[in-house]
Amino acid sequence: MAQYSRVSGTVGLITLQNPPVNALCAAVRQGIVEMLKKALSDSKVKSVVICGQNGIFCGGADIKEFGMNMSGPPLVQVIHAIEDANKPMVAAIEGVALGGGLELALGCHYRIAHSKARLGLPEVILGLLPAAGGTQRLPRLIGVPAALDLITTGRHVIAAEALQLGIVDQVTDHKTVDAAVKLAQSVAGKPLDARRISTYPCARPSDLDALFEGEMQKVRQRARGAIAPVACVQAVQAAATLPYTQGIEREKELMVTLFTSGQARALQYLFFSQRAVSKWSTPSGARWDTSKPGPIHKVAVIGLGTMGRGITVALAQTGLSVVAVETQEKQLMGAKKAVSNMLEQGAKRRGVAPTLDKISYSPNIQAIADADLVIEAVFEDMALKKQVFQQLAAVCKPGTFLCTNTSSLDVDQLASQTRSPELVVGMHFFAPAHVMKLLEVVYGPRTSPQAVATAMELGKKMGKVSVAVGNCQGFVGNRMLKLYLEQAFFLLEEGATPELVDRALEEFGFAMGVFRMSDLSGLDVGWKVRKGLMLGETDVSSGQSARIRQGCRYSPLGDLLCEQGRFGQKTGQGWYQYDKPGGRVASSDPWLHSFLESYRAKHGLVARHIDHQEVLERCLYAMINEGFRILEEGIAAGPEDIDVIYVFGYSWPRHRGGPMFYADMVGLAKVLERLEHYQQAHPDVPYLQPCSLLRRLVASGSPPIQRWREVIKKPHSQL
Numbered sequence: 001m002a003q004y005s006r007v008s009g010t011v012g013l014i015t016l017q018n019p020p021v022n023a024l025c026a027a028v029r030q031g032i033v034e035m036l037k038k039a040l041s042d043s044k045v046k047s048v049v050i051c052g053q054n055g056i057f058c059g060g061a062d063i064k065e066f067g068m069n070m071s072g073p074p075l076v077q078v079i080h081a082i083e084d085a086n087k088p089m090v091a092a093i094e095g096v097a098l099g100g101g102l103e104l105a106l107g108c109h110y111r112i113a114h115s116k117a118r119l120g121l122p123e124v125i126l127g128l129l130p131a132a133g134g135t136q137r138l139p140r141l142i143g144v145p146a147a148l149d150l151i152t153t154g155r156h157v158i159a160a161e162a163l164q165l166g167i168v169d170q171v172t173d174h175k176t177v178d179a180a181v182k183l184a185q186s187v188a189g190k191p192l193d194a195r196r197i198s199t200y201p202c203a204r205p206s207d208l209d210a211l212f213e214g215e216m217q218k219v220r221q222r223a224r225g226a227i228a229p230v231a232c233v234q235a236v237q238a239a240a241t242l243p244y245t246q247g248i249e250r251e252k253e254l255m256v257t258l259f260t261s262g263q264a265r266a267l268q269y270l271f272f273s274q275r276a277v278s279k280w281s282t283p284s285g286a287r288w289d290t291s292k293p294g295p296i297h298k299v300a301v302i303g304l305g306t307m308g309r310g311i312t313v314a315l316a317q318t319g320l321s322v323v324a325v326e327t328q329e330k331q332l333m334g335a336k337k338a339v340s341n342m343l344e345q346g347a348k349r350r351g352v353a354p355t356l357d358k359i360s361y362s363p364n365i366q367a368i369a370d371a372d373l374v375i376e377a378v379f380e381d382m383a384l385k386k387q388v389f390q391q392l393a394a395v396c397k398p399g400t401f402l403c404t405n406t407s408s409l410d411v412d413q414l415a416s417q418t419r420s421p422e423l424v425v426g427m428h429f430f431a432p433a434h435v436m437k438l439l440e441v442v443y444g445p446r447t448s449p450q451a452v453a454t455a456m457e458l459g460k461k462m463g464k465v466s467v468a469v470g471n472c473q474g475f476v477g478n479r480m481l482k483l484y485l486e487q488a489f490f491l492l493e494e495g496a497t498p499e500l501v502d503r504a505l506e507e508f509g510f511a512m513g514v515f516r517m518s519d520l521s522g523l524d525v526g527w528k529v530r531k532g533l534m535l536g537e538t539d540v541s542s543g544q545s546a547r548i549r550q551g552c553r554y555s556p557l558g559d560l561l562c563e564q565g566r567f568g569q570k571t572g573q574g575w576y577q578y579d580k581p582g583g584r585v586a587s588s589d590p591w592l593h594s595f596l597e598s599y600r601a602k603h604g605l606v607a608r609h610i611d612h613q614e615v616l617e618r619c620l621y622a623m624i625n626e627g628f629r630i631l632e633e634g635i636a637a638g639p640e641d642i643d644v645i646y647v648f649g650y651s652w653p654r655h656r657g658g659p660m661f662y663a664d665m666v667g668l669a670k671v672l673e674r675l676e677h678y679q680q681a682h683p684d685v686p687y688l689q690p691c692s693l694l695r696r697l698v699a700s701g702s703p704p705i706q707r708w709r710e711v712i713k714k715p716h717s718q719l
């Protein structure tokens with residue numbers, strides 16, 4: 001797992017060998033210790049280079065080992081042995097040096113990186129901190145503020161920035177190992193005392209207390225309730241205030257707390273889930289590894305409203321040719337300007353040239369005739385979308401993949417408007433489409449494996465986390481969201497306020513509670529959808545019957561607000577009030593509270609006390625229960641798919657892993673018991689009836705989430 005050789009006569013070369021990313025598993029750590037001994041005892045060797053096999057230095061500790069009993073030498077000791085070596089040690093960084101990989105490099109006396117290499121300490125993203133000395137060495141090397149930035153965000157830097165920060169000594173465009181060997185030769189025999197980072201004093205900015213206080217506030221705001229970023233700040237604070245050996249003790253202490261926390265488990269689950277969803281499968285047996293994507297050179301976008309504009313930007317940023325079609329001249333002009341601005345801003349942020357020339361605009365649908373793939377993003381209206389699909393079928397060349405950005409409409413109905421339904425697939429982007437990471441790829445019963453593979457591949461090119469899901473009303477994300485919203489409305493009817501509900505959800509970790517979020521996205525969006533489902537018309541009568549639609553309990557509260565023109569932030573009033581239309585700071589609205597009182601009086605509802613626990617259980621367990629139904633029906637292939645959708649598309653707090661992981665953490669038996677309780681209390685809400693898969697899982701002894709698939713006997717079902 002680590003190989004030793006002697007090169008150029010006097011340089012020992014230790015190569016990490018653990019594909020695909022040379023993670024520091026026990027055998028690799030052991031290998032380093034043994035090879036180091038060899039190099040140091042070889043009298044011909046004057047200096048040593050450490051590199052990684054296959055152009056990758058090291059992706060860090062082996063995350064798969066985290067749940068297991070520790071074996072092999074601890075990384076912190078391996079790195080101390082490297083730093084203590086009496087011959088110059090040089091890290092040759094190619095590909096990545098992340099987490100423990102960068103910590104290993106920081107233990108070396110010199111670091112040289114290839115210009116394309118990426119470096120970082122992303123442990124915080126896994127709910128941990130860089131506990132192999134990273135929190136103590138990095139601030140000593142590059143100063144407290146820069147170290148805080150890298151350690152608390154986990155962001156990667158490319159070699160040029162690493163050089164500027166002082167993380168590496170040299171950057172090369174040539175063969176990194178050769179350059180490292182040259183460097184090693186040039187420093188052979190030189191004194192090493194001034195090269196051991198652990199011996200450096202940590203420069204202390206004069207406003208140290210204020211700096212840490214500010215940073216603490218920042219990380220708490222950024223990830224509400226997440227403990228790793230807080231521990232990262234505390235560890236760097238130890239570097240700034242304590243001698244190295246005490247700092248290392250503090251780092252270890254903080255790591256132990258994080259390591260045993262549910263948050264680290266959740267975030268590591270998410271790391272593997274994010275990778276697992278790319279290995280998609282469908283009920284018909286199509287799979288990621290047997291389905292070849294079609295070649296895509298030119299993509300067309302139809303409809304340049306908010307979604308179409310974002311999609312166009314995201315496509316152009318990948319370097320693909322894009323034809324953007326909007327039949328309304330005024331809208332087309334506005335879109336051109338908006339898309340160009342977004343591209344220019346994005347390019348400026350990323351330090352690259354804007355790709356404006358990749359897009360051609362047209363008011364004429366004929367312009368898409370030679371596109372390889374079309375994404376329809378017109379208004380969310382089935383009749384209109386059907387008409388567009390008929391046009392696409394007539395205009396496009398044979399074999400063109402036809403995608404719809406619908407957020408809930410039946411993809412199969414759209415497919416039936418074409419002669420080649422196998423080429424039709426949903427690509428459900430999330431607003432703003434050039435920013436949000438999630439893409440739901442929706443396959444219907446007739447969608448071909450190649451169409452799924454093509455949409456998944458395009459999503460990947462666009463930098464999205466793509467999840468393949470079956471076709472049903474609302475797919476995965478919006479289908480579950482509907483119940484979450486509905487429970488929130490019911491809670492208002494029963495005595496809660498938007499402030500109470502939002503506070504409970506924000507304390508749970510959501511950046512915004514359900515009502516603040518609805519105000520931001522616009523209440524009219526859901527209203528239009530409900531009207532389309534024949535639900536959104538308000539009933540003038542009072543009592544319970546006025547709140548029953550299609551045989552189930554229904555709350556018209558959102559519809560009533562829309563009828564008053566209260567669409568949320570854009571109109572300055574919604575569930576909250578804002579200082580002006582478009583204002584962003586929500587404040588409590590006395591009008592809303594008296595409106596709720598009269599509504600309850602009209603319908604004979606008596607307000608009761610509702611606590612945070614009930615808010616969480618009602619909103620989250622309703623949604624989780626639907627998640628189990630989605631799994632049972634085979635709409636999602638596994639719980640990981642649902643969780644990835646919720647974290648990347650619906651701002652579910654990452655450190656809680658996703659709704660299905662959360663259910664596993666709470667305990668399936670408890671979720672079942674609470675659902676039974678609420679179902680008895682609300683018999684007119686059929687979806688609170690616990691799903692049979694949940695019952696089966698509990699009856700099977702509540703296996704851990706990784707084993708749920710074994711219990712989902714019938715893995716998939718059709719729409």
Ligand SMILES: CC/C=C\CC(=O)SCCNC(=O)CCNC(=O)[C@H](O)C(C)(C)COP(=O)(O)OP(=O)(O)OC[C@H]1O[C@@H](n2cnc3c(N)ncnc32)[C@H](O)[C@@H]1OP(=O)(O)O
Pocket residue numbers: 020021023059060061062063064075076096098099100101122123126128129130131132272275276
């Ligand atoms: C005392 C504690 C000290 C240190 C703590 C740590 O070091 S924690 C680990 C810190 N490192 C990271 O967080 C890096 C995680 N990995 C990545 O960001 C990416 O994988 C990487 C290295 C940038 C490569 O990206 P790429 O897109 O090329 O590949 P992909 O992500 O699909 O990964 C390929 C397969 O490798 C597995 N993998 C990656 N990193 C690790 C790791 N550190 N440990 C174990 N396994 C790792 C990944 O799961 C993929 O596996 P596959 O089975 O093919 O899905």
